[in-house]
Amino acid sequence: MLKDNIQEVFEHIHEHPELSYEETETTEYIYNYLKEAGFEPVKFSNTTGLYCDVGSFEDGNLIVGIRADIDALYQEVNGIKQANHSCGHDAHTAMVIGTMLKIKDDPALEAKGVRFIFQPAEEVGTGALSVVDEGVIDDLDYFFGIHLRPIEEATNGFATPSIEHGAAGSLKFRIVGQDAHGARPHLNHNAIEVGADIVNMLSKIHINPVIPSSVKMTKFLAGGKSLNIIPGVAECGIDMRAQTNEQMDKLKERVFNILKYIEEFYDVKIEDKEFSGIVASESHPDAIEVLRRSIVDVLGEEKCLEPVVTSGGDDFHYYTVKLPNLKGAMIGIGCDLKPGLHHPYMSFEHSAMQNGTEILYRAIVNAQ
Template sequence: MELDNAFKDSLIKLRRNLHAFPEQGFLEIRTANIVKENLTSLGYEIKSGLEVMNKDYLMGYPSEEAFKAHIDKLNQLNEALPDFKDGYTGIVATLDTNKPGPTIALRFDMDALPITESEDSNHYPTAHGFSSKNHGSMHACGHDVHTTIGIGLAKLLMDHKTELKGIIKLIFQPAEEGVRGAKSMVESGVVDDVDYFIGSHIGLNAKSNEIITSVKGFLASSKLDVEIQGVSSHAGAKPQDGKNALLAAATFVQQVYAIERHEQGASRVNVGTLQAGSGRNVIADKAYLQMEVRGENNIVNEFMIQRVYDIKSGIEAMFGVKINITKVGEAISIEPSENMEQTIYSLLKEKFPKLNIIPNETTPSGSEDATYYIDSVMRNGKDAIYMNIGSDHEYNHHHPKFDVKEHDMFNGISCMYEIVKLYNGN
């Protein structure tokens, strides 16, 4: 479908609005209000918050201090933001055609990263006046574009409602970064009735005017916070009375990096932060680490987690400390539907001859909690895939100068519209 220029201009304006005030996971209060306002005005049935999120499966939920600090920033904007102040920012917008047909769902993530955006004049958002005004947060992975694609697609679908059948669900998800938000939405049942599911991402390994029909190779992953409790003591006078949390943490880090390989696939481990100690002559009584493990498949990831807990037990015995490990994020590995991949590949090749349509991509990359939706749908005997909307980007995802080519989001909207028409067209 050819999109008119006025529609494109409105989406660019929306994307820049979202980019200028990025919000991290479960803090997407302004973003979710914008989504809800747009989709309500279009006539969608809206469910949100705990209607579509299961509290028992929330991971990595922000502290009260983080909420308060963010609310204080929002109050300075002087904008009407009536909803989502509790941080349950998930939204499901439903278009029911009232005609028999399948149910298709598409997911769009909304959250930003804890990155300070570049102020260099050669950084496109800075040069054009829409770089982050929420210092310390940045849309450095394109989720502002994803949210815009979802809203743009919503308008197209509603404009052509008479040409559609069945039910279309648009899922706007919080907290994909750190793979924290999807599981609570899946466990609330948002895809229990879904026949076809599509997740997607802009950029990644695909260039502008490329569309990868099905991305495979996402790594299973678990994000862990590790707290070590020791005993403080004078390092000179009473060293024997101390239980050194800093030394325990250092040994813990060395040992997790030494975890053996597994025959069933590649693995990853990273300790991203370590905080410990209060003074030169004080034996540290506390240490805190943020770490992650990943596996080429779920078996390898579970092996990595088990070895981390084995190391925990050894460190506790060796140093006399207590270690608490909290899972704050998780994703699984999946194999998407081959039938859906081939069907959509053939469709897009026919409809978009000027685009380079690629059937699949299997290079192991990061992790993505859209895998929970895909797994849930496919366990029910239905079909699900994850697409890549190509876009050139000079700097990698999660870089302070990351940006995509705005016009590429129109390829995403057009392709998704044709896919929905394929499955839910009259």
């Protein structure tokens, strides 16, 4: 039974988690599973992960993409730091493979092609960009993702046709000055005091209050064992969030201006600046409508929720930002997930994977 296949895949992926860009065994497992099921998967050439085409890819045919993310988080579980599937990627992979098994040899694919993509490294926010570089997204007309939702957003048996994630960014940097003797504070600028000024200035950033955003210092390491040394060096980190990409651009500009001002005012260096982040969702209305119809087909009108707006992020949205003509959106599956995403002991109702599989199948059929 399909339900058993989905559970089998889930259990294997769940019990064998791998970190971002280290998903070699996961890639091999999916590849071999699909080969044994009669598919012709193709491993990516420059990264972990793979894709598999099903249906007809003749000129003029509609091409639909379906994405699963395959990496795990690194966190402490039962006192041990390890790879751990607490974000649902094991379930996403199981649902996508379930969809492949369901649609194989389906007459609905006589004039339609489907590319199933198993993407690495979502948790570090760059896996989607790696897949874009592989060139396998270029010819897609639609692209659908899927993600389990916490119980606060969607209970079991419900689903949303769109998850509107915000943009997220992380900035690492070092305050670089000189240490000084505790008795001679006039000979340097205390990196702790410099950092405190950065924290205070971040709190004074004011941009459009109608659009949610936040910025805060999340890492600050300075000083050492000798408490009679005024530290001149500190390692710092800043977390930035914004609901739109335009708002994130404004936030980044203000943050970098603050660091430039701090350099000049204190005569210190801000070095090793390293920014990484993911973009906010830019879901396509046509894709949302296809997913809405598909949820109604499977669960009924009363179980189809409005698009969920969340400050969380997902690198899936790089696909539609990088390829503006791509009609993309992400399904949110209610599954009574608790205590929450990324909690080391996250749990959810496994029967919801069947709902996700059926909705993905209908999305392929309904895409026009």
